[in-house]
Amino acid sequence: MDPVAATTLPIPGLLLAGSVAALAASLWLLLPKTSDTANSRRLGLFLGAVGLVGFAATGRSLGCVGEDAVFLTVAGIAVISGLATIVTRSPVYSAIWFAMALAGVSGVLLVLGAQFLGVATIVVYAGAILVMFLFVLMLAQPSGMAPYDRVSNEPMLAAAAGAVLLGLLTLSIGRLSAAEPPSCCRMPSRAQAMAAAAGPTAGTASEDDGSATLIAPVTAGVESVDADEVAHLGAELFGRHLFAVEVAGVLLLVALVGSIAVVSRGEATETDHRRESR
Amino acid sequence: MIPATLLTNALLVGAVLFCLGLVGILTRRNLIVMFLSAELMLQGVSVTLVAWSRYHGDWGGQVLVVFVLTVAACEAAVALVFVLQAFARTGRLDASAWQALREENLPRVIDHGLPADDRVVPTWPHLSPAGVLPEGDDSRSLERDHV
16 A cells, blocks of 8 residues: 555644634634624625535535535535524524525435435425514514623634534544444445345245335435335334334323413412302 | 435535524524424434435334424424413513513623614505494503403
8 A cells, every 4th residue: 555645634733724714703703792893794605605605515524425416415405504693693594594404414414315304304494484484573572672682602712613523523534534444345245244134034024924024124226316215214213113013102292282371371260269269 | 215315415405404403593593493303303314204204215204304393383383372361461473571580699791782673564545434433442452352
Protein backbone atom coordinates (compact mmCIF):
# COMPACT_ATOMS: atom_id res chain seq x y z
CA MET A 1 0.00 0.00 0.00
CA ASP A 2 1.13 3.49 -0.67
CA PRO A 3 2.57 4.82 2.63
CA VAL A 4 1.38 8.35 1.91
CA ALA A 5 -2.17 7.19 1.42
CA ALA A 6 -1.97 4.99 4.51
CA THR A 7 -0.95 7.86 6.76
CA THR A 8 -3.45 10.30 5.31
CA LEU A 9 -6.32 11.05 7.64
CA PRO A 10 -9.74 10.21 6.25
CA ILE A 11 -10.79 13.74 7.13
CA PRO A 12 -8.91 16.90 6.30
CA GLY A 13 -8.65 18.16 9.86
CA LEU A 14 -7.96 21.76 8.97
CA LEU A 15 -10.99 21.99 6.69
CA LEU A 16 -13.23 20.42 9.30
CA ALA A 17 -11.96 22.70 12.07
CA GLY A 18 -12.32 25.78 9.89
CA SER A 19 -15.83 25.00 8.72
CA VAL A 20 -17.02 24.09 12.22
CA ALA A 21 -15.51 27.28 13.63
CA ALA A 22 -17.19 29.31 10.89
CA LEU A 23 -20.51 27.62 11.72
CA ALA A 24 -20.07 28.43 15.42
CA ALA A 25 -19.24 32.08 14.70
CA SER A 26 -22.21 32.34 12.36
CA LEU A 27 -24.54 30.83 14.99
CA TRP A 28 -23.22 33.27 17.58
CA LEU A 29 -23.75 36.20 15.23
CA LEU A 30 -27.19 35.09 14.13
CA LEU A 31 -28.67 34.17 17.51
CA PRO A 32 -30.79 36.95 19.03
CA LYS A 33 -28.66 39.31 21.07
CA THR A 34 -29.02 42.81 22.42
CA SER A 35 -26.15 44.09 20.27
CA ASP A 36 -27.53 42.99 16.93
CA THR A 37 -26.96 45.11 13.88
CA ALA A 38 -27.77 44.49 10.26
CA ASN A 39 -24.06 44.17 9.48
CA SER A 40 -23.47 41.49 12.11
CA ARG A 41 -26.39 39.53 10.71
CA ARG A 42 -25.01 39.81 7.20
CA LEU A 43 -21.61 38.66 8.41
CA GLY A 44 -23.31 35.78 10.20
CA LEU A 45 -25.14 34.70 7.06
CA PHE A 46 -21.90 34.86 5.05
CA LEU A 47 -19.99 32.86 7.66
CA GLY A 48 -22.81 30.33 7.81
CA ALA A 49 -22.71 29.82 4.05
CA VAL A 50 -18.91 29.43 4.18
CA GLY A 51 -19.17 26.96 7.05
CA LEU A 52 -21.85 24.87 5.35
CA VAL A 53 -19.91 24.70 2.09
CA GLY A 54 -16.78 23.73 4.01
CA PHE A 55 -18.70 21.09 5.93
CA ALA A 56 -20.12 19.66 2.71
CA ALA A 57 -16.60 19.54 1.28
CA THR A 58 -15.46 17.72 4.41
CA GLY A 59 -18.25 15.19 4.00
CA ARG A 60 -17.39 14.75 0.36
CA SER A 61 -13.76 14.05 1.15
CA LEU A 62 -14.92 11.14 3.31
CA GLY A 63 -15.54 9.31 0.07
CA CYS A 64 -19.17 10.22 0.13
CA VAL A 65 -21.40 10.49 -2.86
CA GLY A 66 -21.66 14.26 -2.94
CA GLU A 67 -22.62 14.05 -6.58
CA ASP A 68 -26.07 12.88 -5.58
CA ALA A 69 -27.77 16.17 -6.32
CA VAL A 70 -31.11 15.12 -4.85
CA PHE A 71 -29.60 14.16 -1.54
CA LEU A 72 -27.51 17.33 -1.44
CA THR A 73 -30.60 19.45 -2.12
CA VAL A 74 -32.86 17.91 0.51
CA ALA A 75 -30.07 17.79 3.09
CA GLY A 76 -29.32 21.45 2.41
CA ILE A 77 -32.99 22.35 2.85
CA ALA A 78 -33.12 20.44 6.14
CA VAL A 79 -29.94 21.96 7.57
CA ILE A 80 -30.56 25.56 6.46
CA SER A 81 -34.16 25.47 7.69
CA GLY A 82 -33.02 23.95 10.97
CA LEU A 83 -30.54 26.79 11.37
CA ALA A 84 -33.26 29.33 10.61
CA THR A 85 -35.57 27.63 13.13
CA ILE A 86 -33.29 28.36 16.03
CA VAL A 87 -32.15 31.85 15.05
CA THR A 88 -35.45 33.42 14.00
CA ARG A 89 -36.83 35.94 16.47
CA SER A 90 -40.51 35.37 15.93
CA PRO A 91 -41.72 31.98 17.21
CA VAL A 92 -44.31 31.77 14.43
CA TYR A 93 -41.63 32.08 11.76
CA SER A 94 -39.60 29.61 13.76
CA ALA A 95 -42.41 27.06 13.53
CA ILE A 96 -42.77 27.63 9.80
CA TRP A 97 -39.03 27.17 9.27
CA PHE A 98 -39.34 23.97 11.27
CA ALA A 99 -41.96 22.80 8.78
CA MET A 100 -39.44 23.43 6.00
CA ALA A 101 -36.84 21.45 7.94
CA LEU A 102 -39.36 18.62 8.22
CA ALA A 103 -39.83 18.68 4.46
CA GLY A 104 -36.06 18.38 4.05
CA VAL A 105 -35.82 15.54 6.56
CA SER A 106 -38.67 13.77 4.79
CA GLY A 107 -36.75 14.09 1.53
CA VAL A 108 -33.65 12.60 3.19
CA LEU A 109 -35.72 9.67 4.45
CA LEU A 110 -37.14 9.14 0.95
CA VAL A 111 -33.66 9.14 -0.56
CA LEU A 112 -32.63 6.60 2.07
CA GLY A 113 -35.52 4.41 0.90
CA ALA A 114 -37.77 4.68 3.96
CA GLN A 115 -40.94 5.62 2.13
CA PHE A 116 -43.41 5.12 4.94
CA LEU A 117 -41.42 7.18 7.43
CA GLY A 118 -40.84 9.93 4.89
CA VAL A 119 -44.57 10.32 4.36
CA ALA A 120 -45.35 9.84 8.05
CA THR A 121 -42.97 12.62 8.98
CA ILE A 122 -44.91 15.02 6.79
CA VAL A 123 -48.34 13.78 7.87
CA VAL A 124 -47.73 13.39 11.59
CA TYR A 125 -45.19 16.12 12.27
CA ALA A 126 -46.02 18.85 9.81
CA GLY A 127 -49.70 17.98 9.63
CA ALA A 128 -50.55 17.37 13.26
CA ILE A 129 -47.82 18.33 15.73
CA LEU A 130 -46.76 21.53 14.03
CA VAL A 131 -50.34 22.70 13.62
CA MET A 132 -50.78 22.11 17.35
CA PHE A 133 -47.73 24.31 17.97
CA LEU A 134 -49.22 27.02 15.82
CA PHE A 135 -52.53 26.76 17.68
CA VAL A 136 -50.76 27.22 21.00
CA LEU A 137 -48.78 30.14 19.58
CA MET A 138 -51.99 31.81 18.48
CA LEU A 139 -53.54 31.20 21.90
CA ALA A 140 -50.56 32.27 23.95
CA GLN A 141 -48.77 34.89 21.91
CA PRO A 142 -48.66 38.28 23.56
CA SER A 143 -49.09 41.12 21.13
CA GLY A 144 -45.97 42.09 19.23
CA MET A 145 -42.51 40.63 19.62
CA ALA A 146 -41.68 39.84 23.20
CA PRO A 147 -38.37 41.06 24.68
CA TYR A 148 -37.35 37.55 25.69
CA ASP A 149 -37.38 36.56 22.02
CA ARG A 150 -34.62 39.09 21.37
CA VAL A 151 -32.07 37.78 23.84
CA SER A 152 -30.53 34.35 24.31
CA ASN A 153 -28.85 32.58 27.17
CA GLU A 154 -25.07 32.40 26.65
CA PRO A 155 -25.06 32.32 22.83
CA MET A 156 -21.27 32.16 22.56
CA LEU A 157 -20.81 29.23 24.93
CA ALA A 158 -23.71 27.31 23.44
CA ALA A 159 -22.51 27.81 19.85
CA ALA A 160 -19.01 26.70 20.84
CA ALA A 161 -20.39 23.61 22.59
CA GLY A 162 -22.51 22.71 19.57
CA ALA A 163 -19.55 23.18 17.23
CA VAL A 164 -17.29 21.00 19.37
CA LEU A 165 -19.94 18.28 19.49
CA LEU A 166 -20.43 18.49 15.74
CA GLY A 167 -16.69 18.24 15.12
CA LEU A 168 -16.36 15.21 17.37
CA LEU A 169 -19.34 13.49 15.75
CA THR A 170 -17.91 14.14 12.29
CA LEU A 171 -14.53 12.77 13.35
CA SER A 172 -16.09 9.59 14.68
CA ILE A 173 -18.24 9.19 11.56
CA GLY A 174 -15.11 9.60 9.45
CA ARG A 175 -13.28 6.99 11.51
CA LEU A 176 -16.28 4.70 11.11
CA SER A 177 -16.30 5.02 7.33
CA ALA A 178 -12.54 4.41 7.30
CA ALA A 179 -12.88 1.30 9.47
CA GLU A 180 -15.78 -0.26 7.61
CA PRO A 181 -14.84 -2.27 4.54
CA PRO A 182 -16.23 -0.97 1.28
CA SER A 183 -19.82 -1.87 0.75
CA CYS A 184 -19.10 -3.92 -2.34
CA CYS A 185 -17.06 -6.39 -0.26
CA ARG A 186 -19.46 -6.41 2.62
CA MET A 187 -22.85 -6.88 1.08
CA PRO A 188 -22.55 -10.35 -0.50
CA SER A 189 -21.58 -12.08 2.75
CA ARG A 190 -24.54 -10.57 4.50
CA ALA A 191 -26.72 -11.38 1.53
CA GLN A 192 -25.67 -15.01 1.69
CA ALA A 193 -26.34 -15.14 5.43
CA MET A 194 -29.79 -13.67 4.96
CA ALA A 195 -30.58 -15.93 2.06
CA ALA A 196 -29.58 -18.90 4.22
CA ALA A 197 -31.81 -17.62 7.02
CA ALA A 198 -34.69 -17.05 4.63
CA GLY A 199 -34.34 -20.43 3.03
CA PRO A 200 -36.34 -22.56 5.52
CA THR A 201 -38.93 -19.83 5.95
CA ALA A 202 -39.56 -19.71 2.25
CA GLY A 203 -39.84 -23.49 2.23
CA THR A 204 -42.60 -23.57 4.86
CA ALA A 205 -44.43 -20.67 3.32
CA SER A 206 -46.63 -22.87 1.19
CA GLU A 207 -48.05 -24.74 4.20
CA ASP A 208 -48.48 -21.54 6.21
CA ASP A 209 -50.97 -20.04 3.78
CA GLY A 210 -48.36 -17.57 2.62
CA SER A 211 -48.32 -15.61 5.85
CA ALA A 212 -44.70 -16.44 6.52
CA THR A 213 -43.56 -14.72 3.38
CA LEU A 214 -44.70 -11.43 4.86
CA ILE A 215 -42.37 -11.63 7.84
CA ALA A 216 -39.47 -13.17 5.96
CA PRO A 217 -36.35 -11.04 6.26
CA VAL A 218 -35.56 -8.74 3.42
CA THR A 219 -33.47 -10.44 0.84
CA ALA A 220 -30.27 -8.48 0.63
CA GLY A 221 -28.78 -7.21 -2.54
CA VAL A 222 -31.98 -5.63 -3.72
CA GLU A 223 -31.83 -2.15 -5.12
CA SER A 224 -32.04 0.89 -2.90
CA VAL A 225 -35.76 1.39 -3.36
CA ASP A 226 -37.76 -1.50 -2.03
CA ALA A 227 -41.16 -1.89 -3.66
CA ASP A 228 -42.66 -3.67 -0.65
CA GLU A 229 -41.10 -1.42 1.95
CA VAL A 230 -44.38 -0.46 3.62
CA ALA A 231 -45.59 -4.05 3.69
CA HIS A 232 -42.36 -5.26 5.25
CA LEU A 233 -42.38 -2.49 7.84
CA GLY A 234 -46.00 -3.24 8.70
CA ALA A 235 -45.29 -6.94 9.04
CA GLU A 236 -42.37 -6.21 11.33
CA LEU A 237 -44.33 -3.69 13.36
CA PHE A 238 -47.40 -5.86 13.87
CA GLY A 239 -45.48 -9.13 14.06
CA ARG A 240 -42.42 -8.83 16.23
CA HIS A 241 -43.35 -5.59 17.94
CA LEU A 242 -47.08 -6.09 18.45
CA PHE A 243 -46.87 -5.66 22.22
CA ALA A 244 -44.94 -2.42 21.84
CA VAL A 245 -47.62 -1.14 19.45
CA GLU A 246 -50.26 -1.84 22.08
CA VAL A 247 -48.20 -0.05 24.71
CA ALA A 248 -47.80 2.93 22.38
CA GLY A 249 -51.58 3.02 21.92
CA VAL A 250 -52.09 3.08 25.68
CA LEU A 251 -49.49 5.85 25.92
CA LEU A 252 -51.39 7.94 23.38
CA LEU A 253 -54.63 7.44 25.29
CA VAL A 254 -53.04 8.35 28.62
CA ALA A 255 -51.47 11.47 27.12
CA LEU A 256 -54.83 12.53 25.68
CA VAL A 257 -56.69 12.02 28.95
CA GLY A 258 -53.91 13.66 30.94
CA SER A 259 -53.76 16.76 28.82
CA ILE A 260 -57.52 17.21 28.95
CA ALA A 261 -57.46 16.70 32.72
CA VAL A 262 -54.77 19.34 33.17
CA VAL A 263 -56.28 21.94 30.88
CA SER A 264 -59.87 21.69 32.11
CA ARG A 265 -59.12 22.34 35.77
CA GLY A 266 -61.16 25.50 36.10
CA GLU A 267 -63.13 26.96 38.96
CA ALA A 268 -65.43 24.73 40.93
CA THR A 269 -68.91 24.69 39.52
CA GLU A 270 -72.16 24.57 41.47
CA THR A 271 -72.37 20.84 40.98
CA ASP A 272 -68.99 20.45 42.64
CA HIS A 273 -70.10 22.51 45.65
CA ARG A 274 -73.24 20.47 45.96
CA ARG A 275 -71.27 17.26 45.78
CA GLU A 276 -68.83 18.44 48.45
CA SER A 277 -71.50 19.63 50.84
CA ARG A 278 -73.34 16.37 50.60
CA MET B 1 -29.76 -1.65 1.42
CA ILE B 2 -27.88 1.55 0.83
CA PRO B 3 -24.18 2.03 0.08
CA ALA B 4 -21.82 3.06 2.86
CA THR B 5 -21.30 6.47 1.30
CA LEU B 6 -24.98 7.30 1.56
CA LEU B 7 -24.91 6.06 5.15
CA THR B 8 -22.08 8.47 5.97
CA ASN B 9 -23.91 11.35 4.30
CA ALA B 10 -27.09 10.68 6.24
CA LEU B 11 -25.18 10.34 9.51
CA LEU B 12 -23.59 13.74 8.89
CA VAL B 13 -26.99 15.33 8.26
CA GLY B 14 -28.33 13.75 11.44
CA ALA B 15 -25.36 15.05 13.43
CA VAL B 16 -25.83 18.59 12.11
CA LEU B 17 -29.56 18.59 12.93
CA PHE B 18 -28.88 17.25 16.43
CA CYS B 19 -26.25 19.90 17.15
CA LEU B 20 -28.49 22.70 15.85
CA GLY B 21 -31.30 21.54 18.11
CA LEU B 22 -28.90 21.37 21.04
CA VAL B 23 -27.73 24.95 20.50
CA GLY B 24 -31.35 26.06 20.15
CA ILE B 25 -32.53 24.46 23.35
CA LEU B 26 -29.55 25.87 25.27
CA THR B 27 -29.89 29.44 24.08
CA ARG B 28 -33.49 30.32 23.30
CA ARG B 29 -35.79 31.44 26.09
CA ASN B 30 -39.18 31.10 24.45
CA LEU B 31 -40.72 27.87 25.73
CA ILE B 32 -42.19 26.98 22.35
CA VAL B 33 -38.96 27.60 20.46
CA MET B 34 -37.15 25.43 23.01
CA PHE B 35 -39.69 22.75 22.26
CA LEU B 36 -39.15 23.07 18.51
CA SER B 37 -35.42 22.68 19.10
CA ALA B 38 -36.04 19.45 21.00
CA GLU B 39 -38.09 18.21 18.04
CA LEU B 40 -35.19 19.14 15.76
CA MET B 41 -32.91 16.93 17.85
CA LEU B 42 -35.45 14.12 17.50
CA GLN B 43 -35.36 14.57 13.73
CA GLY B 44 -31.59 14.21 13.72
CA VAL B 45 -31.85 10.99 15.71
CA SER B 46 -34.55 9.70 13.36
CA VAL B 47 -32.38 10.28 10.29
CA THR B 48 -29.52 8.43 11.97
CA LEU B 49 -31.72 5.49 12.95
CA VAL B 50 -33.22 5.15 9.48
CA ALA B 51 -29.79 5.33 7.87
CA TRP B 52 -28.44 2.51 10.01
CA SER B 53 -31.62 0.52 9.51
CA ARG B 54 -31.36 0.76 5.75
CA TYR B 55 -27.64 0.04 5.81
CA HIS B 56 -28.02 -3.19 7.74
CA GLY B 57 -31.25 -4.22 6.06
CA ASP B 58 -32.81 -4.50 9.50
CA TRP B 59 -36.24 -3.09 10.29
CA GLY B 60 -35.59 -2.39 13.96
CA GLY B 61 -34.40 1.16 13.40
CA GLN B 62 -37.46 2.13 11.38
CA VAL B 63 -39.76 0.55 13.95
CA LEU B 64 -37.99 2.61 16.59
CA VAL B 65 -38.58 5.77 14.53
CA VAL B 66 -42.29 4.95 14.41
CA PHE B 67 -42.30 4.87 18.20
CA VAL B 68 -40.29 8.09 18.30
CA LEU B 69 -43.09 9.69 16.26
CA THR B 70 -45.69 8.35 18.71
CA VAL B 71 -43.86 9.55 21.78
CA ALA B 72 -43.24 12.93 20.15
CA ALA B 73 -46.97 13.35 19.57
CA CYS B 74 -47.76 12.47 23.21
CA GLU B 75 -44.99 14.72 24.47
CA ALA B 76 -46.18 17.63 22.36
CA ALA B 77 -49.76 17.24 23.58
CA VAL B 78 -48.86 17.13 27.27
CA ALA B 79 -46.10 19.74 27.17
CA LEU B 80 -48.12 22.25 25.16
CA VAL B 81 -50.86 22.01 27.78
CA PHE B 82 -48.29 22.86 30.44
CA VAL B 83 -47.00 25.73 28.31
CA LEU B 84 -50.53 27.08 28.02
CA GLN B 85 -51.04 26.82 31.77
CA ALA B 86 -47.71 28.57 32.41
CA PHE B 87 -48.71 31.32 30.01
CA ALA B 88 -52.05 31.73 31.75
CA ARG B 89 -50.23 32.23 35.06
CA THR B 90 -47.39 34.55 34.04
CA GLY B 91 -48.57 36.06 30.78
CA ARG B 92 -45.21 35.23 29.21
CA LEU B 93 -43.72 32.34 27.30
CA ASP B 94 -40.41 33.04 28.98
CA ALA B 95 -38.50 30.21 30.63
CA SER B 96 -36.90 32.71 33.00
CA ALA B 97 -40.32 33.61 34.35
CA TRP B 98 -40.07 30.39 36.36
CA GLN B 99 -36.64 30.96 37.82
CA ALA B 100 -38.09 30.95 41.32
CA LEU B 101 -37.95 27.18 40.92
CA ARG B 102 -34.16 27.16 40.49
CA GLU B 103 -31.68 25.63 42.91
CA GLU B 104 -30.87 27.62 46.02
CA ASN B 105 -27.20 28.14 45.26
CA LEU B 106 -27.72 29.38 41.71
CA PRO B 107 -27.68 33.11 41.00
CA ARG B 108 -30.75 34.85 39.76
CA VAL B 109 -30.94 35.62 36.06
CA ILE B 110 -31.25 39.37 35.60
CA ASP B 111 -31.73 40.78 32.13
CA HIS B 112 -29.48 43.70 31.35
CA GLY B 113 -30.24 46.03 28.50
CA LEU B 114 -33.23 44.27 27.08
CA PRO B 115 -33.94 45.70 23.65
CA ALA B 116 -36.85 48.04 23.56
CA ASP B 117 -39.99 46.91 21.87
CA ASP B 118 -39.76 48.91 18.65
CA ARG B 119 -42.61 47.28 16.85
CA VAL B 120 -44.65 49.40 14.51
CA VAL B 121 -48.18 49.91 15.67
CA PRO B 122 -50.34 48.96 12.71
CA THR B 123 -52.99 51.35 11.56
CA TRP B 124 -56.17 49.47 10.91
CA PRO B 125 -58.85 50.75 8.59
CA HIS B 126 -61.78 52.31 10.36
CA LEU B 127 -64.91 50.24 9.91
CA SER B 128 -68.37 51.25 10.99
CA PRO B 129 -69.59 48.88 13.71
CA ALA B 130 -72.14 46.32 12.66
CA GLY B 131 -74.32 44.63 15.23
CA VAL B 132 -73.91 44.69 18.98
CA LEU B 133 -70.87 43.52 20.98
CA PRO B 134 -71.68 40.38 22.91
CA GLU B 135 -71.64 40.55 26.70
CA GLY B 136 -68.59 38.83 28.12
CA ASP B 137 -65.93 38.90 30.77
CA ASP B 138 -62.49 39.08 29.20
CA SER B 139 -60.66 37.97 32.32
CA ARG B 140 -62.23 34.54 32.17
CA SER B 141 -61.42 33.88 28.56
CA LEU B 142 -58.58 31.48 29.43
CA GLU B 143 -60.52 29.44 31.97
CA ARG B 144 -63.17 26.85 31.38
CA ASP B 145 -65.25 25.24 34.05
CA HIS B 146 -66.22 22.23 31.99
CA VAL B 147 -64.95 20.30 29.05
